[in-house]
Amino acid sequence: MRGKIDLPVVLSSKAGMTPPSDAVVTPVFLLLHPLWPLVVPVTTWRASVAESEKGVPDSLLEPLAIWVLDCFPQASLVERLIQAADGQHLPERDAVHEPEWADPIRRASELLWARAADVLSRPVPEPVLNEIAVSSGLRTNEIEEILPALGVIFAKAEFLFPHRREAAPVSPDRDEFEETLRGLAMGGSRSWMYGLLVLLASRITCDIVLPIARSVARECGVGRSLLDACDTALASIFGRFEGFCTQAQAAIERVKPVEREMRRCVPWLDVAELASVLSLVKFANRCSLHVLPAARLKAAAIQAARAQFALLVSEDLLIRWPVSVWPDSLLIAFEAGNRRLRHLATLGSTLSRSAEYRPGLERLARHYTDASLIGLSFVERIRTVEILSMSTTPSGLLTEYLALLPPSLNAGRKKKPEVRIYLDPRPLLAL
Amino acid sequence: MEMFAGNSFLSHAPTELPLSPGLLLFLPSTSPVTGGLLLRSHRRRESELLLPNPFGAGLFVTPADSLEDLGFVPTAFDRVLLRQLGAVEAPGFLEMSALTLSTAVAGFAGREAQVLARKARAVQAERQSRMLAYVQTLFGPWEARPDVPERLAAILVQMGFCPSEDARRLHSAVPTMELLRRELGSVEDRLAWTGGGVIFERLVRVSRQVLAHYEAVYADMRALLHDRARMTRLTATNLPYAEELALLPGWIRFCHLLGDTVHAHTAFHFLSDMAALAIMLMHRQTAAAEGRSWASRWQTAAIDRPVSVDMSLHLVERNERLLRMACLHVLEEI
Structure with missing residues (x-):
């Protein structure tokens, strides 16, 4: 598993060295990709206190993935699911008894997120912590702060991470949603901030997330820290999304379409992400909040979506x-x-x-x-x-x-008689 | 219901009067339309398509061959099905069911529907042969009029009746009736998550009426099979309950749609889709029809659909899924 690490390009500035020219996704990509609203370059993370409170340094991702995937008992199952490649290589099945097709990529992701939640719910052993600290360039106490918060996010993955192909906004059950947000609030201010950022980038619209988050923040928070985090998260998400789109566009431009045997399983900007951009821009314009960042986000998304679409079409034309x-x-x-x-x-x-x-x-x-x-x-x-x-x-x-088929249904049939009703103007004129 | 117990099949006139309203058939459409489509079939006059009014109440009526003016782009499945129906003089319930399956078998509703429709057709053919053997035992020698046993057997199979292995009796369980009882009987609980409201109440009321209606139809059908005098009066063009059976696939779709909550955008969208289908199916062609005009008062058009969703793709996917569920329903074992 260690040899296969290929950091997703949208998560790391260093990852430009390894553009995902291959159509096959890696377990690391599936594990870490939903965390993109949280990831910031380590230099930015160090430079600003505000960024260090609401972000995860990108240097931590690689050691984190190694730690989570080390001795992962279901690694071979995940590999097999990934090889099924978005269903293109699924085995034959009985359509009567299994009416719904599974999404192997989503299933593999769920297994990985459950594993991450399990690993991060336990304290990290001292030698591993030191190793992560060395390779990420962070202090151990900083890592000890970040990892449990990420564990809380992974534990709520089913709720927080959207299905990448779903464009429709999600309307969660209110009680369940409140319970999830309470869980995030109980995890501390860092997990609360992480959760909000991930939620704002998900398919649950701001109109649902923000009012409920604010009420939970009032209920669970001491002082205004959790409440202020709601505003901070909303202010940051536009910039994060813009960065995501810009990086995606840069990565797309580096890829040259080549002849292949199968389609790319996961594009850079999937349907759910573009739909979220659209929702955020509409929300900002409707409420006259963060209008300028929203306009910048829209411009970046337009360029990235256009470049991606052109690449996907030219790749599809080359598939054997x-x-x-x-x-x-x-x-x-x-x-x-x-x-x-x-x-x-x-x-x-x-x-x-x-x-x-x-x-x-x-x-x-x-x-x-x-x-x-x-x-x-x-x-x-x-x-x-x-x-x-x-x-x-x-x-x-x-x-x-x-x-080649029989003539249309009404060929040679009698037309329905047209009935015209004229208004007789005489009674009106007589008035 | 008394109305149906007293209403014998002989009340359906075999010949078409000049002002005959025609037969309303539910078209198992896969087109991007919320409610569904109805085909009004006439023996001599041109057929018409009825579709939900996208601007609010009521239905639109259009000639069945002017598919370019519907306000949406019909799918290849619908276009082919309508053209196939063009080869039939006066399409009825049986022709619609057979052609729906054959169009799905050709692959116009996707590979999954093709596989399921192929199986469903084989199962129905096998049931039909057993049912025919059973129906023939009900007639005395030379009693049955031409084509009546075949058509009656086909109708019974389409209604979900199933003969026993030795073709001497009918199974007491009828999957279609059980589906209607299960879904329409518990519609209040099934829709409880939507939070109530006027549309909810009307859907509950409609479901109760329809369930009672079909209970009576199925009971009368069983009674007919044991009434030798009524059986001998049957002719191939005058088989009972043509109107009810023509809309039965629509009510089966209604039941399946009740369970299709995962893909609903919001409770309001879900209710409005259910209501649009109910409006289509509750449409009656006579102004004097009792207690039915209320359905046309629903306003379902002014709904803020999510802009991020390609609604035409969404509806085509949903309607194809419902078509597959209808095929699966045929395959249900008794």
Whole structure:
């Protein structure tokens, strides 16, 4: 496991050395990626007291991942789930008895988060602490402060970390949500701040998070520290998101599309993240709060989304799809991937203009229409074009197919007689 | 209900009068439409599509071949299904069910639906042959009119009745009726999480009415099978409960939608989707229909849908999922 560490590029300024040109994600990426709203460069973390209270230094991530994944009993299971690659390589299953497809990447992530919560709930042994301190350049007492707070975040992972493909805002059960926030507040001011930052970047909108967080802060906090943290978290999240988008864009620009056998499982800015940007910008504009950072965030997100979409389209055009009949798992993952692309285009269009995304989708649709390239059947091609197309008219393939079918339902039938009712103006004139 | 006990199937006139309202059929659509689509089928006049009014109350009526003016882009599944129905003179409940399965088998609703529909079709064919053997035992020699045993057997299979292995009797359990009882009977509890309100109360009231209605239909169907005199009067064009059976797939979809809470954006969106479907299914074509006009008063259009969600994708995915659940329902073992 140690040899496979490949830090996600959006988490570390150093990680520019290892851009994720490979489509396969690593366990470390799945473990650490949801923490991105917390991560700051170690130099910034040292330079400012405010940053040190609300961030995690990036130098701590690598030793943390090594410590969590060391002797991880389910490591091979996680590896196998990752190899299933977003469902593209899942084994055949009985559609009757298992009607829902699992998301292997999400399942692997859940296993990793549970492991992290378990490891971080216990005190770190002295030799390990010293080793982490040496490799991260932090003092042991600083590490001892940060790790339990991260443990609390991982323990609430199911609640805090969004499903990356879900664009819809989440409306949690109020009691359950309050209980989670109370748990964060009980964990101390650091876990409270971490939790708020992660929540504000999640799909639970600010309209839900902030009022409930403020009421919990009043109930559980001593003085105004927890209450002030709500405002601080809201003020910081725009900058963090902007940094995330900027780094993502820089990483995307370093990647050259190459011919591959499968799709990229996890893009830099997934549907949930772009949807969160949209929600944050709308919230800021509606409430006239942090309008300037929101505008900067929007500009960064537009650029990153555009660059990412262009890269994903050009990568898709280069994929060597099988030329024989596709297995169920591959076709279902393929359609889910097409829906994700369409969703990314919709979100990008909402942020900027649809004219920037429509040509890419049309190009892909034309690519899949070409019969010589891939092993999709005629009907599967029709469906693929239907998912990708934003057009209101039926595709050429569908028109050809419909021409082979019986004439339309009303061909040769009597039309319903038109009834026209005219208002007789005479009674009105007589008045 | 008394209304149905007294209403014999003979009240459905076999010939179409010039002002006949036509037969309302639920179309198991996968298009991005909240409620669903109804097809009004006429024997001689042109057929019409009924869809929920996106601006508020009531339904829109449009010719069934003008699919470009609906306000949404119909899916390939719906376009193909409607064209297949064009080959049938007067599509009814049986034709709609058979063509829905065959369109799904062709793959227009996705690979999963294709696999499930293929299995469902095989199961139905096997049940149909046993049911036909059972129905033939109910008629004396030369009593049955042409095509009646075949069509009656197909109707019974579509209603969820299942004959025993030796085809001598019907199983007492009917999965469709059990689904309606389970879901519509407990709709108050199922929707409790939405927090009540006017739409909630109306949905509860509708569910109770519909459950009682179908209890009566199923009871009368069983009674019919034991009434030799009524059986011998049946003709292929005059089989009982055409209207109720034409909307039965819609109520099955309603029951499945009740359980599809995971994908709902908010309680209000969920209720409005349920209401849109109920409005479609409760639509009656005669102004004198008793106690039904209340349904058209719901306002479901002015809803703030999340801007981050591509609603057309969301609804297509949801409707395809509901179609798969309908196929799974056919495969339910008795």
